Amino acid sequence: MIVLFIEKVMKEVLLYKLTWPEIQDYLRENDVILFPTGSTEQHGKHIAEDNDAFTALEVAKRVAEKTGVLVAPVMPFGYSPHHMHFPGTITLPFEVLVQVYKEVCKSLMKHGFNKIVIMNGHGGNSNAISETLRKLKEETGMTVYSLMVFPGGWVPEITNQTIETRGGHADEMETSVGLYLGQRILFEKGEKGVQPESYSELRRKYRGKITVASDFHETTISGSIGDPTYATYEKGKKIMEAGIEEIVKFIEDLKKIS
Template sequence: MGTRTEDVRLAYKTWKQVQEYLNYDQTVIIPVGANEQHGPSCPVVTDTLLAEHLALEVGRRQGVLVGPTLPIGDSLIHLGFPGTIAFRPSTLMSVIKDYVTSLHKAGFRRFFVVNGHGDNKPPLQSAFSELGEELSEIRYFVHDFWDFPNFREILNDEFGDPNGGHADACDASLLMAIDPSLVNESLLTSEFPKVRYWISRDLVDDLYTKSGVIGSDQRLASKEVGKKLLEEAIQCYSQLLMELMEVKEPALS
């Protein structure tokens, strides 16, 4: 593993420094976020900030390089809200494939994707499925932070919901823990969709959300819960990363 106290951002290294790193480790962490509405209380950069914060903290603790954050994801359903910028799933697949192929050419073989937006996961997994056929010797994880069992348990205990929603109390709490100034607490709200099935974007306002919050009571958010959630996500990601790096550790609970 690398030196834990150094800057782990790949983009701030020289090519010589990256080459030296590859002499002892071929692992890279890739944060993937989104630029989409998060209700009236949280910024459109929420998913990107969360993915990047988690990736950098895991990278620092484990001494693993962190690649540049992909700040745009599959946010097509949110395009009715000003400020949202979206990739089509096919575009996101092409972008991550070019990203990973470039790093693979340099010598990276283990790719650890910290995903901050749920709709990104299918195209990311599909892209890696293709990369697994096209590239040699690669190992990878694509994981959403809210899918760790212990993380879900905290959500259930604190908010009465193990799954959360969009622009939910989980997101707001995490942002509060990172930087309270990012959340306008006076505008936290609650809204739940009228239907459970997927819909086209023209029906979002009528059936899913007018505020941008989907399936959550944001007003339950707190900085204290956010700190607990952050630490749980960082620990779980760290354990998963060590598995990818073939360090023998106990299985995740």
């Protein structure tokens, strides 16, 4: 019993920590793989720059441990030109990112991973991922799935109840999630996102109705949009546990289809 228990606890879910015969064994019974993607970009004055990649990988690992599926290496670079005015951000051109996503998925498909789920931690990647899914469908006939690892879309009722301020980046929700997942957070450095004086009257007036290509430094001085000072570990725990539970249900359903 003890040996069985240790084996269960120590079951490796990271593809890149397995050997090829182990992967071959996995593929005899399962063809699902999670592909976490994020970004390396500023996250206000208080959250480490790897947060979107970190979150994607951490959520993927937790989902994998509950469902027995594997996790591909996390893609640490995303589409983040709008963060480039803050030190440390690394971005890729849109077309390069689509190409990388496509080639990773095609490599996995070649080995027999027929059900790929791109687990995205950065909203700025969404268009590149949509383009990837479309191109892969046309070029290979395969359906690839994608989902956001932040729980807003999975448990809106809990996110809405729990979060007191509406934000969008390095805010109350993202900071709470980071506190729960064990991210490096300098909590006392967190600042509410304040618009610089240069923010245009026209955009203020028509906010939510018009769209422009916007850089973060034009919108916020600290790099946050929203107010991270409301964040707590408990909020992060509540919304992430609920979000992960929903993602686990999706993966279990995905495993069942042929």
